[in-house]
Amino acid sequence: MTEDFQQNTRDRLYAGMEAAPGDFAFDDSVARVFPDMISRSVPCYCDLVKLMAVLARRFLHPDARCFDLGCSLGAVSAALLGQYRHLGLRVVAVDNSQAMIDRLNQRLAEEVAGGRLQARCEDLTEVDTSGASLLILNLTLQFIAPEQRLALLARLRERLQPGGGLLLAEKVQCANPDAEHLLAEAHAEFKRANGYSELEISRKRAALERVMRLDAPEVHAERLRAAGFTQVVPWFQCLNFMAWAAWA
Template identity: 55%
Template sequence: MKDTVIDDLFDRAAGPVRPFEFDADVARVFPDMVRRSVPGYAELVGLSGLIARRVAGPGARCYDLGCSLGAVTRSILRQTDSDVSVVAVDNAPAMIEGLQARLAAEAETDVTRVETLCADIQSIAIEEASLVVLNLTLQFVPIEARLGLLQRIRAGLVPGGVLILAEKFASPEGRAGDWLTTLHADFKRANGYSELAIARKRAALERVLIPESLEEHERRLAEAGFTGSVRWFQSLNFVAWLAWT
């Protein structure tokens, strides 16, 4: 399945801006949206698959929480043995349907390796996991629920299991934060987004995507019971950690 639909959702000036929602319209343009909005996204996804190859041994189970259309799920499948399985979870029916369609369209993919769940990631059981991925997902979970989710993930990991956490972080005060914010907007302009689209999407995400500081994320990982973590990826104000049991 070709992901060629252009994201023009926020180029329409009519009417008030609705809060961002992972509905069928977003699912339709999501590959283009994330490519043009998140610097380094392809590298982040590809490296996540390489981490899976390191930690997911024979018969391992992985979880992709907030999987959207399954870019990370498919990266894991490509990099691991045929007896490694992935539980791909998203609460948006359009995203799960899109993932299922993509898996079915890829002749080389064994769809029996993937269990797709349309569910709230805060309510599912996480059991015997070698790898759990939260790829730009925790930022959409209410702040007061984030620690509990990480604690459940930690409890569901096998010895030697790891968590990949990727987030947009809150820009620091002062000149450093100004640079990150300005360059991210420049990145979107360079990828063809109009000033109108940038402004309307920012308004749609306000109070839906709640970023936090790097320090807050790292404090919470330790509080959740992970014995260590490392920042292994950063592109502008997007960062990913590897946290281990």
């Protein structure tokens, strides 16, 4: 790999008076600091990425094709290619942010040049995933309009190869108010411990409110089944972040 995912510019986007107002967007300013932002904002993020690569083995075969949907800078794509190069794995990394795709192509230039990785800037609700053995949605579905989520998952399920599966990770919102308060406060404390100020935490929360719509864990599991996945297995939780494996 061309660059360690954790090494990048320090995230100070919401620290000063120059912080941009409005909704959160995956633009070039975010892409520039994204590795630092995600590692300081999502507990156990690096472990989550590594475990996704471990769980992926269940669905891979020689020359398998994987789609990393909402790939950002390609952390999961890089982990998969690093671990399963011997299988001849090919990864299609898709994001609707051109800034993310441009930086992914720079960071993983060797994989792109070698034909193991193809990066596309596309709308995730329209991408054709035909031929996929593995689908990855790592903190992605929460940015898709709620009314589009079931249709997206159903289409992904329909185009999966026999024996294929989906790995889904999401920030969740608990239906129980006490549980939600506990986890939300712990998450805020996690960010404080990683050097974010109260101003930064508050500003980023406000920027995300209208673009990141969270579901309860039960909603995710029920929706996966409604989309046609008969097996839905939760395999990760760290504070208010969870992950599932799903297959037919």
